[in-house]
Amino acid sequence: MSTHPAAAEAPLLEVEGLRKYFPVRSGIVTRTVGQVHAVDGVSFSIGSGETLGLVGESGCGKSTAGKAVLKLTEPTAGTIRLRGRDITRLSKAQMRPLRREMQLIFQDPFSSLNPRMTAGAIVREPLWIHGIGTAAQRGERVAEAFSRVGLRPEQASLFPHQFSGGQRQRIGIARALVLGPSLIVCDECVSALDVSIQAQVINLLMDLQEEFDLAFLFIAHDLSVVEHISHRVAVMYLGRIVEVTDRRRLFTSPLHPYTEALLSSVPVPDPGGARRKRLILEGDVPSPISPPSGCHFHPRCPRAMERCRVEAPELHEERPGHFVSCHLHTGGVAPAS
Ligand code: SF4
Numbered sequence: 001m002s003t004h005p006a007a008a009e010a011p012l013l014e015v016e017g018l019r020k021y022f023p024v025r026s027g028i029v030t031r032t033v034g035q036v037h038a039v040d041g042v043s044f045s046i047g048s049g050e051t052l053g054l055v056g057e058s059g060c061g062k063s064t065a066g067k068a069v070l071k072l073t074e075p076t077a078g079t080i081r082l083r084g085r086d087i088t089r090l091s092k093a094q095m096r097p098l099r100r101e102m103q104l105i106f107q108d109p110f111s112s113l114n115p116r117m118t119a120g121a122i123v124r125e126p127l128w129i130h131g132i133g134t135a136a137q138r139g140e141r142v143a144e145a146f147s148r149v150g151l152r153p154e155q156a157s158l159f160p161h162q163f164s165g166g167q168r169q170r171i172g173i174a175r176a177l178v179l180g181p182s183l184i185v186c187d188e189c190v191s192a193l194d195v196s197i198q199a200q201v202i203n204l205l206m207d208l209q210e211e212f213d214l215a216f217l218f219i220a221h222d223l224s225v226v227e228h229i230s231h232r233v234a235v236m237y238l239g240r241i242v243e244v245t246d247r248r249r250l251f252t253s254p255l256h257p258y259t260e261a262l263l264s265s266v267p268v269p270d271p272g273g274a275r276r277k278r279l280i281l282e283g284d285v286p287s288p289i290s291p292p293s294g295c296h297f298h299p300r301c302p303r304a305m306e307r308c309r310v311e312a313p314e315l316h317e318e319r320p321g322h323f324v325s326c327h328l329h330t331g332g333v334a335p336a337s
Pocket of ligand 1: 258305
């Protein structure tokens with residue numbers, strides 16, 4: 001089902017029922033003995049110029065979802081549409097022109113930059129791969145991208161180890177930006193940075209979004225960062241999206257017990273430093289190889305009922321623009337006529 005606000009224009013990206021399973025192999029003849037359900041039927045959408053935060057504990061499948069959206073890993077099932085065009089089954093060659101539109105910023109700016117290439121060559125490489133411009137024009141675009149991300153054009157001759165962590169992430173952003181994308185998947189892109197540098201990079205991303213009408217799929221486990229940058233937020237648990245709504249509603253009136261538990265550890269921004277009532281989740285995150293029946297969250301949910309063990313709740317629109325999958329919430333809004 002679409003989780004895009006009904007009144008908004010058609011989304012830039014629509015993802016429906018996305019699944020990504022990885023085979024578990026064993027034995028001398030490497031038989032497939034199971035499947036890791038990394039992404040298990042995920043649906044969401046992102047509009048032009050919008051940031052969708054995708055949050056959840058480590059291993060919940062959010063990074064795999066991001067890679068599947070970019071078709072850096074082939075989806076097992078589901079549909080991905082970019083500007084209404086179904087790109088799910090496009091070949092690598094067919095995807096190539098679309099790669100200019102969809103870029104990725106990695107978590108670790110150091111390991112994602114080739115240490116033997118200068119910063120300028122790293123940012124220029126995508127232009128060369130896509131055959132864009134003459135050598136002189138590429139040089140101009142690289143200089144422009146450098147200055148747009150807060151680096152000096154003369155720093156293009158330096159190597160990655162000669163930059164600080166924050167500057168290296170700026171090189172990663174310039175590399176993503178130089179092709180003029182409309183969507184960037186930011187996969188934990190500030191997690192490895194100090195808090196003060198995180199804020200600078202987040203502010204830079206927000207400025208770039210405004211200037212270029214960029215859409216971000218912002219994958220993170222840090223809810224404070226997600227709250228700052230996102231327009232809407234999707235919460236993932238064990239391969240499924242359990243709640244999606246706008247930032248304000250998610251942080252002030254969450255509906256799903258898992259979202260409540262995640263938010264309970266985030267300080268409330270008031271001078272007294274008050275906290276929400278802390279909810280401690282029992283048990284470990286179950287294995288995605290054999291996820292629990294019914295609602296995947298039921299073994300840890302403090303409000304689980306008998307029904308939760310056998311019946312998987314559907315993601316439905318409980319309030320206008322507020323989607324949740326939980327048997328506690330079965331009201332739903334009437335579909336638009
Ligand atoms: Fe908890 Fe049941 Fe809701 Fe799942 S469906 S979150 S187990 S109350």
